[in-house]
Amino acid sequence: MTIAVDVVRKQGPFTLSVAFESAGRVTALFGRSGAGKTTLVNLIAGLSRPDSGRIAVDGEPLVDTARGLDVPAHRRRIGYVFQEGRLFPHMSVRANLLYGRRLLRAGERWGSLEATVELLGIGHLLARRPSRLSGGEKQRVALGRALLASPRLLLLDEPLAALDEARKADLLPYIERLRDEMGLPIVYVSHAIEEVARIADTMVVLGDGRAVATGPVEDILARSDLRPYTGQAEASSVLTAVVAAAGDHGVTLLDHPAGRLSVPGRHGFAPGQTVRLRIRARDVAIAVGEPGLLSIRNRLAATVTTLHAVEEPMVDVALQAAGSTLVASVTRDAAEALGLRPGLAVTALVKTASFDRMSLGAAEAPAPAADGA
Amino acid sequence: MFAALTPEEWEAIHLSLRVASVAMLASTPLAILVAWLLARGRFPGRALLDGVVHLPLVMPPVVTGYLLLLTFGRRGPVGHFLESTFGIVLAFRWTGAALAAAIMGFPLLVRAIRLSIEAIDPGLESAASTLGANRIVVFLSISLPLMLPGILAGAVLSFARALGEFGATITFVGNIPGITQTIPTAIYTYTQIPGGELAALRLTAIAIVIAFAALVLSELITRRFGRRMLGS
Numbered sequence: 001m002t003i004a005v006d007v008v009r010k011q012g013p014f015t016l017s018v019a020f021e022s023a024g025r026v027t028a029l030f031g032r033s034g035a036g037k038t039t040l041v042n043l044i045a046g047l048s049r050p051d052s053g054r055i056a057v058d059g060e061p062l063v064d065t066a067r068g069l070d071v072p073a074h075r076r077r078i079g080y081v082f083q084e085g086r087l088f089p090h091m092s093v094r095a096n097l098l099y100g101r102r103l104l105r106a107g108e109r110w111g112s113l114e115a116t117v118e119l120l121g122i123g124h125l126l127a128r129r130p131s132r133l134s135g136g137e138k139q140r141v142a143l144g145r146a147l148l149a150s151p152r153l154l155l156l157d158e159p160l161a162a163l164d165e166a167r168k169a170d171l172l173p174y175i176e177r178l179r180d181e182m183g184l185p186i187v188y189v190s191h192a193i194e195e196v197a198r199i200a201d202t203m204v205v206l207g208d209g210r211a212v213a214t215g216p217v218e219d220i221l222a223r224s225d226l227r228p229y230t231g232q233a234e235a236s237s238v239l240t241a242v243v244a245a246a247g248d249h250g251v252t253l254l255d256h257p258a259g260r261l262s263v264p265g266r267h268g269f270a271p272g273q274t275v276r277l278r279i280r281a282r283d284v285a286i287a288v289g290e291p292g293l294l295s296i297r298n299r300l301a302a303t304v305t306t307l308h309a310v311e312e313p314m315v316d317v318a319l320q321a322a323g324s325t326l327v328a329s330v331t332r333d334a335a336e337a338l339g340l341r342p343g344l345a346v347t348a349l350v351k352t353a354s355f356d357r358m359s360l361g362a363a364e365a366p367a368p369a370a371d372g373a
Numbered sequence: 374m375f376a377a378l379t380p381e382e383w384e385a386i387h388l389s390l391r392v393a394s395v396a397m398l399a400s401t402p403l404a405i406l407v408a409w410l411l412a413r414g415r416f417p418g419r420a421l422l423d424g425v426v427h428l429p430l431v432m433p434p435v436v437t438g439y440l441l442l443l444t445f446g447r448r449g450p451v452g453h454f455l456e457s458t459f460g461i462v463l464a465f466r467w468t469g470a471a472l473a474a475a476i477m478g479f480p481l482l483v484r485a486i487r488l489s490i491e492a493i494d495p496g497l498e499s500a501a502s503t504l505g506a507n508r509i510v511v512f513l514s515i516s517l518p519l520m521l522p523g524i525l526a527g528a529v530l531s532f533a534r535a536l537g538e539f540g541a542t543i544t545f546v547g548n549i550p551g552i553t554q555t556i557p558t559a560i561y562t563y564t565q566i567p568g569g570e571l572a573a574l575r576l577t578a579i580a581i582v583i584a585f586a587a588l589v590l591s592e593l594i595t596r597r598f599g600r601r602m603l604g605s
Contacts, residue, residue, distance in 0.1 A: 045503050046502075046503075047499050047502070047503070072502075072507075073499070073502040073503050074502045074503070074504075074505050074506055074507050074510075075505075076503075077505070078503060079503065079504075080500065080503040082496065082500060084496070086494070086496050086497055086499075086500040088497060088500075088501070088515060089497075089519075090518045090519060099501065099504050099506075099514075100504030100505050100506075103504065103505040103506055103510065104505060145504065146503075146504070149503075149504045149505055
């Protein structure tokens with residue numbers, strides 16, 4: 001699946017002028033509030049039209065102002081899950097779920113009500129009215145409704161934004177299952193870095209109405225120069241690792257080529273499963289030579305690649321750890337005292353306690369071969 | 374008391390109900406269209422349309438009735454056309470009373486429906502379109518059901534207004550017993566003749582009962598729909 005966007009739209013004093021192309025399974029549109037994220041997804045969905053430009057999915061143009069082409073929203077087959085759910089208040093959950101499906105010809109449908117209900121765990125809600133659902137339940141029903149319309153692309157516009165932290169953590173695994181089990185390409189809009197790090201593989205950073213960077217999540221997150229746009233207090237990195245043991249002594253052990261990591265909590269993963277782990281730069285310490293006796297158990301062998309002065313007195317040190325990029329935030333004094341320079345072999349240290357509940361998630365299953373064809 | 378109703382009184386009650394029902398049912402589809410245009414339309418002359426719709430509310434009913442007579446009377450431009458082309462005569466017929474009642478109730482009907490349209494979250498309609506619904510399907514499956522409480526409230530107002538219509542009716546179609554005499558014009562007639570007080574009182578009581586029944590009915594329907602919408 002590729003999505004190609006090159007559009008301009010003026011909205012009052014704000015001009016959105018975005019060009020990017022993504023072939024990712026999950027593409028994150030990331031940016032601060034007011035960066036134009038929702039404007040952009042509305043253009044993709046066909047709810048508004050660009051002043052000029054074009055949008056194509058898998059090479060098929062949805063809108064192309066130069067050719068006077070504009071496929072109406074109801075013929076785009078693009079599922080859209082809104083921030084606030086937007087369930088139809090006068091229909092039961094079941095009628096909401098089947099709304100789009102009933103409008104399709106039999107040959108256009110995929111999936112089934114039973115399978116979708118099962119995937120999202122909403123079987124007990126079918127007879128209810130949307131007003132009797134909790135925020136998290138509403139979003140799951142909204143997801144199901146979009147899926148049952150058999151879309152070829154799913155837009156998720158900050159689906160977790162209206163939920164509290166606990167509900168967010170509840171809903172994220174459903175979105176991960178969607179990504180892994182349905183094989184449906186997703187555009188995920190968010191201003192929360194931890195969601196993007198868990199869900200997406202490709203990331204488009206929006207800032208000042210432009211796409212300032214596009215690329216793999218790991219690369220983008222490690223870039224210090226994008227911080228004004230990502231609004232991150234500090235850089236962070238995303239590592240992909242394999243679960244070695246889950247739950248013994250309340251820790252989950254992960255194997256990364258550069259070393260073993262322990263993360264607090266059970267998380268419900270099975271040994272052998274691939275997971276993604278986000279590590280904040282300020283949680284990474286650097287040791288030159290053997291660290292000796294230390295309570296920090298997470299030690300990754302790494303090589304310094306670049307040093308980037310951010311804001312006095314801190315320096316972001318980018319490290320290469322067996323193919324993964326890891327960023328450490330250290331003081332300038334420390335960097336000088338350790339003699340950090342590109343090419344130096346070091347040990348990256350991360351405290352187990354510094355991982356939070358949101359930082360660990362299932363990585364998507366490797367793409368099936370047919371997908372790449 | 375009801376056993377004592379004379380055939381003429383029965384006639385007036387029957388006619389009133391018929392006139393009010395037909396006025397309400399016939400004007401509702403047009404009122405939905407006009408309310409939609411006023412709530413969602415962006416076209417030149419929208420303010421003018423808004424004004425024209427509200428005119429019957431602010432003009433003396435007799436003026437409305439006289440304008441109707443001038444336009445829809447047998448020699449009026451529209452009246453003449455209707456009679457020569459379709460054989461339809463409105464002046465001094467119960468159908469004319471229904472037209473007068475519909476026009477007098479129209480602003481109330483449009484107002485109630487328009488408020489309910491403005492209360493619809495357009496986001497729900499966008500959501501429906503991303504699910505594959507074209508504009509007609511969106512209107513029928515989302516907008517119209519969400520407007521229903523407003524349509525019902527407006528219909529009750531229009532019905533009640535039609536029951537009470539006097540000035541425009543008497544000017545346009547007169548006060549002919551058995552043909553155009555409704556409850557209000559009948560009451561007026563009875564108050565003008567000696568010994569008519571009892572008949573006037575009986576019809577007054579009946580008017581109150583009908584009005585109250587309409588109110589209760591609308592309340593029941595609104596509550597039922599309200600509960601379905603809010604699920605509580």
